[in-house]
Amino acid sequence: MTVISVEGVTKTFGSHDALTDLSVQFDDGGFYALLGPSGSGKTTLLRLIAGFEFPTSGRILFNGEHMEGLPAEKRDVGMMFQSYALFPNMSVFDNVAFGLTVRKLPAAEIRTRVAEALELVRLTGYDKRRPHELSGGQRQRVALARAIVFRPRVLLLDEPLSALDKALRLGMQVELRRIQRDVGITTIFVTHDQEEALTLADRVGVLRDGRLVQEGPPKQLYERPASAFTATFLGEANLFTGTAAEGRLALPDGTLLTPDRPAAPADTTCAVRPERVDILAPAEDPGARNVITGTVSEVIFAGTSLHYLVDWQGRSLKVTATNRGAEGAAAGETVRLAFAPRDTVLVTP
Amino acid sequence: MTSPAKGAPGQAGAILALTGPAYLWLTVAILLPLSAMFYFSFLSEAPLAGKTGEWTLANYRAFFEQGFYGTLMLRSLRLGAEVVFWCFVLGFPCALVLAKSVKGRWREALFLLVILPFWSNALVRIFSWTMMLRGNGILERAIDWVVPGRFRLDIMFTYEAVVIGLVHSYLPYMILTCYISLQAVQDDLIEAARSMGASRLTILRRILLPLSLPGILAGVVLIFVPVIGSFMEPRILGGRNGTFIGTVIEDQFTAVFNWPLGAALSFIMLGCVGVVFALSRLALGRRG
Amino acid sequence: MRAFSLGGLGRVYLVLVLLFLYCPIIVMAVMSFNESQFYTLPVKWSFKWYGALAGNERILSAAANSVGIAVLTTLIASVLGTAASLAFFRYRFRGREVMQLLLFPPIAIPWLITGTAMLLFFFWIGIGRGLHAMLLGHVALALPYVIIVTSARLKAYDPDLELAARSMGAPPWMVFRRVTLPFLAPGFLAAALFAFAVSFDQFVISYFLSVPGTSTLPVEIYTAIRKGFTPEINAISTIVIGFSMALLLGVARFYKFGGERK
Numbered sequence: 031m032t033v034i035s036v037e038g039v040t041k042t043f044g045s046h047d048a049l050t051d052l053s054v055q056f057d058d059g060g061f062y063a064l065l066g067p068s069g070s071g072k073t074t075l076l077r078l079i080a081g082f083e084f085p086t087s088g089r090i091l092f093n094g095e096h097m098e099g100l101p102a103e104k105r106d107v108g109m110m111f112q113s114y115a116l117f118p119n120m121s122v123f124d125n126v127a128f129g130l131t132v133r134k135l136p137a138a139e140i141r142t143r144v145a146e147a148l149e150l151v152r153l154t155g156y157d158k159r160r161p162h163e164l165s166g167g168q169r170q171r172v173a174l175a176r177a178i179v180f181r182p183r184v185l186l187l188d189e190p191l192s193a194l195d196k197a198l199r200l201g202m203q204v205e206l207r208r209i210q211r212d213v214g215i216t217t218i219f220v221t222h223d224q225e226e227a228l229t230l231a232d233r234v235g236v237l238r239d240g241r242l243v244q245e246g247p248p249k250q251l252y253e254r255p256a257s258a259f260t261a262t263f264l265g266e267a268n269l270f271t272g273t274a275a276e277g278r279l280a281l282p283d284g285t286l287l288t289p290d291r292p293a294a295p296a297d298t299t300c301a302v303r304p305e306r307v308d309i310l311a312p313a314e315d316p317g318a319r320n321v322i323t324g325t326v327s328e329v330i331f332a333g334t335s336l337h338y339l340v341d342w343q344g345r346s347l348k349v350t351a352t353n354r355g356a357e358g359a360a361a362g363e364t365v366r367l368a369f370a371p372r373d374t375v376l377v378t379p
Numbered sequence: 380m381t382s383p384a385k386g387a388p389g390q391a392g393a394i395l396a397l398t399g400p401a402y403l404w405l406t407v408a409i410l411l412p413l414s415a416m417f418y419f420s421f422l423s424e425a426p427l428a429g430k431t432g433e434w435t436l437a438n439y440r441a442f443f444e445q446g447f448y449g450t451l452m453l454r455s456l457r458l459g460a461e462v463v464f465w466c467f468v469l470g471f472p473c474a475l476v477l478a479k480s481v482k483g484r485w486r487e488a489l490f491l492l493v494i495l496p497f498w499s500n501a502l503v504r505i506f507s508w509t510m511m512l513r514g515n516g517i518l519e520r521a522i523d524w525v526v527p528g529r530f531r532l533d534i535m536f537t538y539e540a541v542v543i544g545l546v547h548s549y550l551p552y553m554i555l556t557c558y559i560s561l562q563a564v565q566d567d568l569i570e571a572a573r574s575m576g577a578s579r580l581t582i583l584r585r586i587l588l589p590l591s592l593p594g595i596l597a598g599v600v601l602i603f604v605p606v607i608g609s610f611m612e613p614r615i616l617g618g619r620n621g622t623f624i625g626t627v628i629e630d631q632f633t634a635v636f637n638w639p640l641g642a643a644l645s646f647i648m649l650g651c652v653g654v655v656f657a658l659s660r661l662a663l664g665r666r667g
Numbered sequence: 668m669r670a671f672s673l674g675g676l677g678r679v680y681l682v683l684v685l686l687f688l689y690c691p692i693i694v695m696a697v698m699s700f701n702e703s704q705f706y707t708l709p710v711k712w713s714f715k716w717y718g719a720l721a722g723n724e725r726i727l728s729a730a731a732n733s734v735g736i737a738v739l740t741t742l743i744a745s746v747l748g749t750a751a752s753l754a755f756f757r758y759r760f761r762g763r764e765v766m767q768l769l770l771f772p773p774i775a776i777p778w779l780i781t782g783t784a785m786l787l788f789f790f791w792i793g794i795g796r797g798l799h800a801m802l803l804g805h806v807a808l809a810l811p812y813v814i815i816v817t818s819a820r821l822k823a824y825d826p827d828l829e830l831a832a833r834s835m836g837a838p839p840w841m842v843f844r845r846v847t848l849p850f851l852a853p854g855f856l857a858a859a860l861f862a863f864a865v866s867f868d869q870f871v872i873s874y875f876l877s878v879p880g881t882s883t884l885p886v887e888i889y890t891a892i893r894k895g896f897t898p899e900i901n902a903i904s905t906i907v908i909g910f911s912m913a914l915l916l917g918v919a920r921f922y923k924f925g926g927e928r929k
Binding site for chain 2: 671677678680681684685687688689690691692694695698743747748750751753754755757758760766769772773775776777778779780781783784785786787788789790791803804806807810811814868870871874875885888889892893900901904907908911912915916919
């Protein structure tokens, strides 16, 4: 199958750099998510891999083979578009068969393979329908079947789930994951939805302003964000800024925090996830945990969890607690917040 | 102004006051004249200057009895088909380049340039070709300059000259209608086809042409109908070879003064156009 | 990158088509400045033929007629057409669709037939030919265009804008002047310019309805061409085409063809 390597790619539109010296490798059979806010260059990277655009400098390799000057139609890439881009003038069958017809396969084989693909996406029997006669979820399945039926070297998905409502989206995520495992195709998935990226992918790459900020397995990215941006873009985080003092971080008010690893002299910032922060009971012993004291300003009830906003040094810290039915802290109460050193992650600002 | 509302009391008066004048005008200047013409086409002579025509089918019969009119009708239909053909062949690629290959401010400017002649004076544009086409005209001199020698172009006052002039007149219609429908084809569709390995030709044949068919057909109708009824263009560029059904109809009204015959020929012409469209619709419908 | 790029070939093709469209017009314009009557080259620049125009009574009076009829047509067709499109926008009533459908025959039927039908009918009922008959015809031809163009603009109008303005306390006259009118004005202006262009460039209808001696510019030009042309025709034709192109540029300013802007 296919390993895709992006090596030092820069893409310039006019005077604007959409991507700057970006290198990343997509492993064979992996499910890779490119995550970033709009304008971060994730879609540009996808279009470069697809062959709709060409890098201004740098190289893109499929299994070590240089793709320079090879346009999309010669790259063997399956692509699914945000709009699905189903051909409105063709039936579902003709849409799915398109890539096979173009490759001039015998009619009998086309029929078998289209039937297989439609079965894979659970749309058997829909072959005569027109795209406008399908629901949003069905259209998306057709688009997926169409993108994989000709066994492309890589499957590219451009925000494929963003047009669906939430319930449908969750269903499709499971479905997409199943199909990707069945087919075993290298898959690159562009999204701005961090939850989707974490749920679906084996590896996630976070992009910002045309650069790859961090990449790795979802758990590592969430637990050990390297930068303040990753920490706040992937989920929520409370950021503390201070100065390094003997491996610890001294906050402006004098509090000393013990981070996950000894702080180097240059370290100034650490991030703490709201759900890793506990509100201590009045006499509770924090043990080895970091402790700060603040005043609860607001309690937000969200069903399975409770969100607290705690005023500390003129800032608002977020604390999330599982709703266990017990009486928690009330607004106006002064509380002690505790978090373990391993959850106090040093990040670049 | 308020949002569209349904049946409020007293609105009938308002509707009448607002639409009445415009539709009265259209009735007097379009609807009644066409009806009167239809009436005249069944009379033996125009009921003018104290004369009274009698009911007759002779004017319609004349068309079928005298082969001359039939031949001219066919000649006009052929002219229409040829002009439509060239307009499509020249115009569709042009619309395609404009809609899918040029972007931004350039596209807007080029598009405006293409449709600028669309409304500008048709007569003057036809006239401007006389200088290009006549013997020792600009075109001939230009060719002579490139390929010196005794090469005579001399197509002024020929059937070809009429075709050139009409294609020039109506080409912007085809570009406009094709452009509008091509612009509505999302780029995603083209990129999807490319990702599946389709060549440009395949994309053109299987996606762009089928999806812009409504625009092409609109262009065909917009061009075919007025070309069949053209008389000024053949007169200026065709000279003695510029006799078509349109010029014959004009003659009945301005030279021969046989208005009932002119009226009958007009309706036969409209009928022929209708038949042509009905047949082509049938042919298209059968295909898909 | 363009979705369906044809590269340089596409540009070259576009330029060739533009050349085909503009070459004769440009040649005509250049020749109108050529002193020689026999189109000899190189061009010897002169305003001789434009000077001759100034002394040509027939052309001058035809030009006056053309402008006069076009102005009247614009006024009448704009008022009547706008009124009708307002009715279509505001009310749903029986016969509305039929009335809207009736707008297409005047556009679709060849002008030869419409023109001869007018000639025949006006003669028959005693209206006769002449400037008044031309005006009748021109307004009828311009009306469908006016109604279609203003209706398109009205359709894009969101009545919530008015409600929003009123909710903020604006009195009705202010809502109309500050919200409604500014939104609709470009549509009305485009429609008016359309009407003017339809009338000013109209040849066929005018040709059948004119009486010798009183006609419009296109008819006068046609008569002159049929008689055998002189560079004077080039001069007046150049003026006419320059004028109508300027007019279209005016329309384009207010009316985006083919939904160009997104």
